Amino acid sequence: MSDSTQVLDETALLDRIQAAEGAGRDILDAATREVIGRAPVQDISDVDAAVARAKAAQPGWEARGHDERIALLMKTADAIDANAEALARLLSREQGKPLNGPNARFEVGACSGWLRATAATVLEPQVVVDDGEVHAEMHYRAVGVVGAIGPWNWPMMIGIWQIAPALRMGNTVVVKPSENTPLSVLAMLSVMNDVLPADVLIGVSGDREVGARLAAHPNIDKVMFTGSTATGRKIIESSAGNLARLTLELGGNDAGIVLPGADPKAIAQDLFWGAFINTGQTCAALKRLYVHDSIYNEVVDALKDVVEQTPMGNGLDEKNVLGPLQNKAQFDIVARLVDDARANGGRIVTGGAPASELGELFYQPTLVADVADGVALVDEEQFGPVLPIIRYSDVEEAIASANQLEFGLGASVWGDRDEARKIATRIQSGTVWINSHGGVHPMIPFGGVKGSGYGLEFGVEGLKSVAVPQIING
Structure with missing residues (x-):
């Protein structure tokens, strides 16, 4: 010493x-x-x-x-x-x-x-x-x-x-x-x-x-x-x-629920980092996003704008904020899930392929729209730079979807704070964030x-x- x-x-x-x-x-x-x-x-x-x-x-x-x-x-x-x-x-x-x-x-x-x-x-x-x-x-x-x-x-x-x-x-x-x-x-x-x-x-x-x-x-x-x-x-x-x-x-497969009345452009940046922090390799990252039909397209478009403006590359380059997958096994999981979602009717909004020009383990930051529960990308934890976006019309559907999997680490609800807090009490997860996702604090208990x-x-x-x-x- x-x-x-x-x-x-x-x-x-x-x-x-x-x-x-x-x-x-x-x-x-x-x-x-x-x-x-x-x-x-x-x-x-x-x-x-x-x-x-x-x-x-x-x-x-x-x-x-x-x-x-x-x-x-x-x-x-x-x-x-x-x-x-x-x-x-x-x-x-x-x-x-x-x-x-x-x-x-x-x-x-x-x-x-x-x-x-x-x-x-x-x-x-x-x-x-x-x-x-x-x-x-x-x-x-x-x-x-x-x-x-x-x-x-x-x-x-x-x-x-x-x-x-x-x-x-x-x-x-x-x-x-x-x-x-x-x-x-x-x-x-x-x-x-x-x-x-x-x-x-x-x-x-x-x-x-x-x-x-x-x-x-x-x-x-x-x-x-x-x-x-x-x-x-x-x-x-x-x-x-x-x-x-x-x-x-x-493990976690955290759900986010965007309520009708939420402002797509106002929440897009926070939604992005909730999902893509550490290039999506975070246990409590946002991994499946349920968006009300009334603002679905607007949320998809706002997220697309953020994704396409976010630089990816070698981590030692000061301009980059997204990097590679850490290992080949995880890269293969991400590629498999995106390919399966595409084959099952998912719409690739942006990304959807390896970024081979950057290196062996880089995968393009990807949004997949028009998927549903039951598709592997939704039901399995992708742990990478991919976010499935699922349309819903009744908030009861979204709550049921959020709760249907074996995981319960985190979740988030986006929209009017009072309404979001009511919904949060019905979600089966250790933490539910309101109008944010994934933030931790040394004095706030955390567990699944x-x-x-x-x-x-x-x-x-x-x-x-x-x-x-x-x-x-x-």
Whole structure:
């Protein structure tokens, strides 16, 4: 642990974390497909060693108390800020998101901001009975060792969503980044570990076998996972063996409902970013849009104007705000769903094909109109730069459509605020935004229902989720 903040360039960050020459696994630039660096490839024995170290360090970390942990987390935020540009450039290359817009620089800034907000969040003991005869309080203590398994779409920011509250409450954390985007996360952990005590925060880089071992490890007390519903179900099965507590943020296929009377031009920009943030690769992005027949064509036209004015390309080019898909598997899903929608009568308003002139994994930002429930693009999560737009005539139809799928992460309603709020209460999702979509705040709890998982993150509820309650009675 060092009291001085080190400022590193991208090369120095990579030198710290990547495997030795001839070892590890090549990680490719999402835009150019050139090698960025070599990710370490660790195995089950490395997981076991990391968990053992974290378990040994946990009592001492908890014993430091809230004030000292808060101070150290504030310093980690300073360290991230000091290295923000190098981290953002590495993230942009590895994940594909451009530097500008709500993308790489935004994500790195969110990491330090979330650390500070989480560190400053107060969780006081709660007096549950005080009637003159009985006095009972509920306190919250560290759960122990947290296994944090992250995704590839917002690898650093979602990593901090898991790490910050866990450390704040006195847990130690073993982080398993996605095998698609390990370098940016390992670089962030390295910067944080310039401040933190040894073995409080440990990264383990490997494949799904490594993640599975971490989730099932007998000395893991809590698992935080963001990823697919299918993998989430496997983690639930693993938790039967170690009785680990779980926070699962799983798949989403968020619906938006545009009410009659909404102003198409006024909402078009926000609708666009609700759907296309991070080139559509966001769990709580707007993924299917239901628009009332009375303004359907106007909404389609207004969105088309925004899409066609938004620059896409290599993320290191300062003018771009949309980038490539992060990996070939996801690119293939997007292409398949658009082709299927076209074959089933969908009208390609704009886009609808690979942007091969930009690179292997670029797909044109695409709007598909005149589709309906039952078409794969509507019913499946596309996780890419494509938005299906579905016409409805009765708001009851739209509500039923919004609720029909297994997912329930987020949703949005657009139009008169009072009417929208009434409709919001009838939608089965963890969050419903009014006249916006996808915004998160460190003090506003966030989590899904149904197949989108369970458990809350952020704010006081997020701290409780990485702690165990203890009743002091007397």
